[in-house]
Amino acid sequence: MKSWVRYKALQGTTRFGVIEGDTIVEYQGHMFDQATPTGMVHALTEVTLLSPCVPSKIVALWNNFHALSAKLGKAIPTHPLFLIKPSTSLAGPGDPIRRPLSYTGKIAYEGELGIVIGKRCSNVSVADASDYIFGYTCVNDVTAGELLNQDSNFAQWCRAKGYDTFGCIGPAIATTLDWTTLHVVTTMDGVERQNYPLADMVFSPAEQVSRISQDMTLLPGDVIACGTSLGIGSIKEGARVDVTIAGIGTLSNTLANDLNRETPCP
Amino acid sequence: MKSWVRYKALQGTTRFGVIEGDTIVEYQGHMFDQATPTGMVHALTEVTLLSPCVPSKIVALWNNFHALSAKLGKAIPTHPLFLIKPSTSLAGPGDPIRRPLSYTGKIAYEGELGIVIGKRCSNVSVADASDYIFGYTCVNDVTAGELLNQDSNFAQWCRAKGYDTFGCIGPAIATTLDWTTLHVVTTMDGVERQNYPLADMVFSPAEQVSRISQDMTLLPGDVIACGTSLGIGSIKEGARVDVTIAGIGTLSNTLANDLNRETPCP
Numbered sequence A, B: 001m002k003s004w005v006r007y008k009a010l011q012g013t014t015r016f017g018v019i020e021g022d023t024i025v026e027y028q029g030h031m032f033d034q035a036t037p038t039g040m041v042h043a044l045t046e047v048t049l050l051s052p053c054v055p056s057k058i059v060a061l062w063n064n065f066h067a068l069s070a071k072l073g074k075a076i077p078t079h080p081l082f083l084i085k086p087s088t089s090l091a092g093p094g095d096p097i098r099r100p101l102s103y104t105g106k107i108a109y110e111g112e113l114g115i116v117i118g119k120r121c122s123n124v125s126v127a128d129a130s131d132y133i134f135g136y137t138c139v140n141d142v143t144a145g146e147l148l149n150q151d152s153n154f155a156q157w158c159r160a161k162g163y164d165t166f167g168c169i170g171p172a173i174a175t176t177l178d179w180t181t182l183h184v185v186t187t188m189d190g191v192e193r194q195n196y197p198l199a200d201m202v203f204s205p206a207e208q209v210s211r212i213s214q215d216m217t218l219l220p221g222d223v224i225a226c227g228t229s230l231g232i233g234s235i236k237e238g239a240r241v242d243v244t245i246a247g248i249g250t251l252s253n254t255l256a257n258d259l260n261r262e263t264p265c266p
Helices: A066-072 A157-161 A205-213 B066-072 B157-161 B205-213
Strands: A003-008 A014-020 A023-030 A033-043 A048-050 A057-062 A081-086 A111-117 A133-141 A167-174 A183-188 A191-197 A223-225 A240-245 A249-254 B003-008 B014-020 B023-030 B033-043 B048-050 B057-062 B081-086 B111-117 B133-141 B167-174 B183-188 B191-197 B223-225 B240-245 B249-254
Touching: A014 A033, A048 A167, A081 A157, A081 B081, A081 B157, A111 A183, A111 A205, A111 A240, A133 A205, A133 A223, A133 A240, A133 A249, A157 B081, A157 B157, A167 A223, A167 A249, A205 A223, B014 B033, B048 B167, B081 B157, B111 B183, B111 B205, B111 B240, B133 B205, B133 B223, B133 B240, B133 B249, B167 B223, B167 B249, B205 B223
Parallel strands: A057 A223, B057 B223
Antiparallel strands: A003 A014, A003 A048, A003 A167, A014 A023, A023 A033, A057 A081, A111 A133, A111 A223, A133 A167, A183 A191, A183 A240, A240 A249, B003 B014, B003 B048, B003 B167, B014 B023, B023 B033, B057 B081, B111 B133, B111 B223, B133 B167, B183 B191, B183 B240, B240 B249
16 A cells, blocks of 8 residues: 655655655656655655645545434435535645635535546446546535525525535555555544444545446545545635544644635626 | 647547637647647637536526426525536537436436636625636536426435436637627427527626636536526437527537337336
8 A cells, every 4th residue: 555645845846655653755757657665765854745636527426424424304315416626726735725705604624535537437347446446535525504504496506516616636646555444533622523434435536437338437635535424514714614623633723713814796 | 819729630639729610729738727828720610519617516596497497486596596517417519419328207408508617716896706707608508307206305406417418518709799688499309399588587697607606616528507497398319409508509419219129227
């Protein structure tokens, strides 16, 4: 198992590599295709981690856990139900979550498993899907919850989840992960808020990749956010949300306390 | 007013330029920023037009025309209601619309005006929005209509409108357009199906750019599809849909008659 990261080293350039203990072994080429070591090694303490990949889109699932589905009283879907978070929503580990200037309502965290696509992928079978999965990362699928049903005729999923910095992913991509045994643990300022088993998923990662690849071509670096389960809640200004999955690590993001920055346009 | 196009010339490389009569005057650099003529001129008949830009996302509006809103009995929205069509949905003028292998239902055309963003754009005012609009193009916002409400708990907008080739744009980007006087005319196999005035829009292009730029950063080349009005309908296999807006031109796409290609994955 490798744990891939992207980072800025002291010189400021963007690099990528593999975590080994307290260091990053730097690689060159393409992360998803025959990357080779450069010979450089960085101490983890001397780099700034970036989002581990740069998705062209984040496909985010709703209602993909039996426990949450039961709590909401919703039928189990027969196909993954998803929205698209744009590339501009991307945030990496340690990046602030920024409140939209035009939104004063609650902002929710949603800790999730993320699937990172490694190869262009269209109409693949469940059996072949694992060939297209490069690895797994943590996701905080941040949501401006009060917008979702603001218009009774149209659920505003893409708007509520598409704001800049609302697509937090990282800190690393684990290339091998037995997700069936793992939990997603979300804490806010150190207090546990979510702790749910990935084995409770409705559509497994392979099923998601197969089904969604029949809806659209998935590109290298694209992320599928597998949906969340019980325990979502709102983030206070200044609070830090940590999403932890054993084998991947902890994704930490804080809701910036900068409401006094410039005002929105009329 | 300039009319910008992207194209493949005989040599097969991708180029861009400005239409002048029956020719294209080739430019180099960045279409949106101080492009300069190369000195080359191509006959329109000897090139293959491509989508005039390559959006990172297409933001597609629903319920943005008073006439359709009234027909559907829906309230006028107080903010643009939108979904995101991914970059992989892009198709250019003349490209076939491909039926998804996994979908046997009706496929609808929706003729629309498209706004092409020219500059990175976040939290801009209505007054400043025109500075960020590079120009206007035609859109066929193709939709797998029977999927929209297949799950009663979640309207599948991104899925129904996000398939590869379902985001048809072109043939050109007109940099100056008095949209207030123009109609969108959609024909299928030459028979008029839509003919509606853009003056009936709920949110004007400047209002759309301003409002949506408060929801997400818009990037150069991104397209906002302004929504459709009366007269949408389904496309038969082999039928050609033409979307015409005076000053831009006619975007033509045919629903490919190739149902016998490979079968979908289980």
